[in-house]
Structures are given as structure tokens and as C-alpha cells.
Amino acid sequence: MLCLVVAAVVGGLYLFDDRETLGVSLWEKPLKFLISTIIYSLTFSWFYGLTQKGKKIVWWLGSLIGLMLAIELVIIIGLAAAGLTSHFNVSTAFHIVMWSAMATFISTLWVLSFVVGSFLWRLTTIQPLLRNGIRWGLGIGLAGMGLAFTMTQPQAQQITPEGWQGIAGAHSVGVDDGGPGLPFLGWSTVGGDLRISHFFGLHALQVFPVLAAILMVATSSLALRSALLHAAGVSYSLAVVVLYVQALAGESIIAPSQSTVLLFMAALAIGVAVGLTIFLWPQFLKLKQKLKQKLKQNS
Numbered sequence: 179m180l181c182l183v184v185a186a187v188v189g190g191l192y193l194f195d196d197r198e199t200l201g202v203s204l205w206e207k208p209l210k211f212l213i214s215t216i217i218y219s220l221t222f223s224w225f226y227g228l229t230q231k232g233k234k235i236v237w238w239l240g241s242l243i244g245l246m247l248a249i250e251l252v253i254i255i256g257l258a259a260a261g262l263t264s265h266f267n268v269s270t271a272f273h274i275v276m277w278s279a280m281a282t283f284i285s286t287l288w289v290l291s292f293v294v295g296s297f298l299w300r301l302t303t304i305q306p307l308l309r310n311g312i313r314w315g316l317g318i319g320l321a322g323m324g325l326a327f328t329m330t331q332p333q334a335q336q337i338t339p340e341g342w343q344g345i346a347g348a349h350s351v352g353v354d355d356g357g358p359g360l361p362f363l364g365w366s367t368v369g370g371d372l373r374i375s376h377f378f379g380l381h382a383l384q385v386f387p388v389l390a391a392i393l394m395v396a397t398s399s400l401a402l403r404s405a406l407l408h409a410a411g412v413s414y415s416l417a418v419v420v421l422y423v424q425a426l427a428g429e430s431i432i433a434p435s436q437s438t439v440l441l442f443m444a445a446l447a448i449g450v451a452v453g454l455t456i457f458l459w460p461q462f463l464k465l466k467q468k469l470k471q472k473l474k475q476n477s
Contacts, residue, residue: 201357266347295320322378
């Protein structure tokens with residue numbers, strides 16, 4: 179609720195304050211982080227409501243997650259208000275402390291989210307399909323969060339004999355941060371961008387529980403529901419990997435190479451194959467059992 183209020187204020191500043199950093203509004207990053215935090219907090223609040231065993235522990239874990247997010251946002255918004263960058267900035271001792279604190283808090287957030295996920299993994303009080311949707315979301319989401327840590331590694335051009343030149347790490351690959359990018363999202367349109375795989379991985383937390391809920395309404399076939407969910411999970415996971423590899427290759431999301439397109443098609447095909455196997459395998463076993471019974475009767 180607090181983030182909603184702050185997002186409204188920052189959204190106004192984003193529209194009317196014309197100050198920029200790295201070629202975009204200095205309020206763009208805080209606004210994106212606020213929106214992401216709202217979605218993340220709502221998701222984990224819902225997860226908390228589903229828990230049965232260890233509910234008090236999960237409440238404390240959720241409170242700590244809220245605290246980590248709050249401190250992270252205070253640093254990002256505070257530095258932006260001062261016209262300073264937050265991520266990858268090691269230009270002064272102050273910025274090193276801020277960047278180190280952010281890294282510590284977000285690492286703690288990942289661990290706390292993982293522990294909350296462990297409480298949700300074996301939920302028996304909800305529909306199996308929804309439980310599997312939450313499992314897919316947690317697994318891919320935590321992996322997507324983990325991809326963000328690879329952005330913090332100093333790039334070759336940032337290291338000189340004198341040490342880091344004020345910046346250590348980057349979102350973009352093959353080009354400097356702050357170049358041409360997609361509106362608001364900022365993803366590079368001229369080089370690779372590690373934020374894309376991070377984004378799609380992280381938001382699997384919402385995609386798969388929602389997909390499970392839709393499938394529960396869309397079809398009454400339990401076998402078809404399960405097959406479609408797991409097919410989507412496999413394809414989505416592989417697509418996140420392809421997005422990450424594409425970024426590492428310095429390739430823009432809007433100009434995929436032929437090999438990247440083929441990899442996306444392969445990710446889809448593998449998911450479909452898995453879904454078909456899950457759907458057809460029980461029927462194959464039933465047919466096999468019937469054939470065995472007929473053979474016994476004939477013998």
C-alpha cells in the first residue's frame with residue numbers, strides 16, 4: 179500500500195520532471211522498481227494466505243522480505259532524487275557502500291524468497307494444478323532473480339590497470355548502458371540486454387499461478403490441464419535460457435538472429451513434446467494393460 183502511494187508520486191515526477199540520467203528520466207528506474215515491488219509483494223502476500231503449516235514463520239519471513247524491499251527502494255529513490263545513479267556505481271566510497279548494501283539486501287531477499295517457497299512446495303490444501311503452477315512460478319522466478327546477479331560482474335572494458343573506472347557491471351552486453359532502448363522498459367535495441375531474461379524469469383511467479391487458474395476454468399480434463407501447464411513450464415523455462423544466451427551474444431531483442439529464432443522454436447517444440455507425452459502416457463499404459471489382459475485371455 180505504501181508503494182502504491184509512492185509510485186503515484188514518483189509517476190508524477192516521471193511525467194513532469196525533465197531531468198535525465200543515462201539518456202532517460204532519472205525517475206524511470208525508481209518507478210519500475212516500485213511497480214515490480216507492488217506486484218512481488220501482492221504475489222507473496224497471496225502465497226502467505228495459502229500456507230497452513232509454519233504460517234507464523236512465513237509471516238516473519240514475509241516481513242523481512244518487505245523490509246529488504248523497503249531499504250532497497252529508499253536507496254534507489256534517494257539516489258535518483260539527488261540525480262545520481264544507483265546500480266553498478268563504484269565511483270566514490272559513498273557509492274560503493276550504497277551499491278554493496280543494495281547487493282546485500284537483494285541477496286538476502288533471494289534467500290528469504292527461497293525459504294518461503296519451500297513452505298509452499300508441498301501445499302496440500304489447494305488444487306494440485308494450482309500447486310504445480312506455484313511450483314513452476316517459484317522455480318523459474320527464483321532462477322530469473324538469480325540471473326540479475328550476473329549483471330554485477332565487471333565487464334572487460336570497465337577494468338583498466340588503474341582499476342574500475344566508476345562503473346562495475348552493466349545491464350547491456352556489447353554496448354554501453356543508456357543507449358537506444360524500448361520505451362520505459364529501456365531494454366537495449368542495439369545490443370544484448372540481461373534484464374530481459376531476468377524480467378521474464380522473475381514474472382513467472384505471476385504467469386504460472388494465473389495460467390493454472392485459467393486452465394482450471396477452461397477445461398474439465400485433468401490430464402489436459404496438467405499436460406498444458408507442464409508444456410508451458412518447459413517451453414517458458416527454455417525461452418528464458420534462450421533470452422539469456424541471446425543477451426550474452428550481444429544480440430538485440432528486436433533483431434534476433436536465425437539461430438536465436440531456431441532456439442525459440444526448439445523451446446516451443448520441446449514443451450509441446452513434453453505436454454503430449456504427459457497427456458498420452460496414461461492412455462498408453464491403459465492400452466498396454468488391456469492388451470496384456472487380452473493376451474492372457476487368449477492364452
